[in-house]
Amino acid sequence: MSDVTSPPISARAREIVGAARDLLEGEGPEAVSMRRIAERIGIKAPSLYKHFPDKSAVENALIAQGMAELAEALEAAEVSGAPGAGEGVGVADVVRGEGAVAALAGAYRAYALAHPDLYRLMSGQPLDRAALPAGLEDRAAGPLVRAVGGDADAARAVWGFAHGMVVLELAGRFPPGADLSGAWAKGCGAFSAERALG
């Protein structure tokens, strides 16, 4: 997944966000405390403040990392789902762009399910844009706005749909055993049909 941690260049800083990520993905959000992070790399908690101003700065680094990875995943789905690429589309591809939306939705869901706690960290709070690498947010949004032909309203609606489905699934809010892929298909189909009608 290449190197995605831009602002903190220090090796120690990278080690810190690495430990934070391991804790987050290995033991959940409540495990990522300053003392646990420090312990994991063999130092004491107060020393972390020589590398990051506070805990939220570490979290912001994690968020940037996740967003970059998500952007990569979406870009990969974009090329593989683009018209002209190999790999035949499964269901009716009546509308130009339908396959693209579904492919992106699938990649979005897959990333969120593969990194549930990181995804929640990324999307659960007001997002300090100043602490994010410039252009990252736009880059992550790019594939989706291209898939809907540049329609900002449609892009936001599809994003809302995908995010809502993912976060409800992660929170276990759907009835156990519900056929979520059916709901995903319904949603992707709806947005594609809407495009068909103009």
Added chain:
Amino acid sequence: MSDVTSPPISARAREIVGAARDLLEGEGPEAVSMRRIAERIGIKAPSLYKHFPDKSAVENALIAQGMAELAEALEAAEVSGAPGAGEGVGVADVVRGEGAVAALAGAYRAYALAHPDLYRLMSGQPLDRAALPAGLEDRAAGPLVRAVGGDADAARAVWGFAHGMVVLELAGRFPPGADLSGAWAKGCGAFSAERALG
């Protein structure tokens, strides 16, 4: 909004969740601590444990309260948006049910924006169904499944869309000044168009 707190009948218990709600909606989630709740009703924190087993029980009461209110709001939108009711629909009502979905979406968004912290509390965690009054969840879901004609997949997709839009808006994730009502319209239209195509 009538009486919605079912399990804790004690006056003190109701006073406690009232204080918790005031703190939550007045000063945000981090203000609702056991000590602040107790202080607000003139007792000390440990005494709260004579009425609730732990903090999460208080939160569950809050969640039940919010879900009941949301259900009421959706039911109200359901009757006012039903065919035959007064109040002309704003935009093209080409499909039976389109107005209903839009009306429900509007009510959903309105409730969430009016009670942002309560909504986040309601929807942000795995939901301890055992601690909820029986049937509450189904009641809240009722209006939406009726609006989509009983199609469970469609209901889940629309719910995902509405929830995602709301939670992204509450988290300030959309660009400042974005035309969200446009995105909402696009989404509602998409799901209605999908129904038109079968």
Added chain:
DNA sequence: CGCAGGCGGCTAACATTGTTAGCCACAGGC
């Protein structure tokens, strides 16, 4: 009437959290 019991307060305390103050060792540059 007297008494037992429990309901509902209280204080003190514990572990854990993020975070700060202040100290010290060591490396590199003038």
Added chain:
DNA sequence: GCCTGTGGCTAACAATGTTAGCCGCCTGCG
């Protein structure tokens, strides 16, 4: 050869949820 910055450390503080243990008062009962 000093001196300064970097990056460790210990001790401490405030606030969190929660428990233990004590006590006063009201109620029901014999």
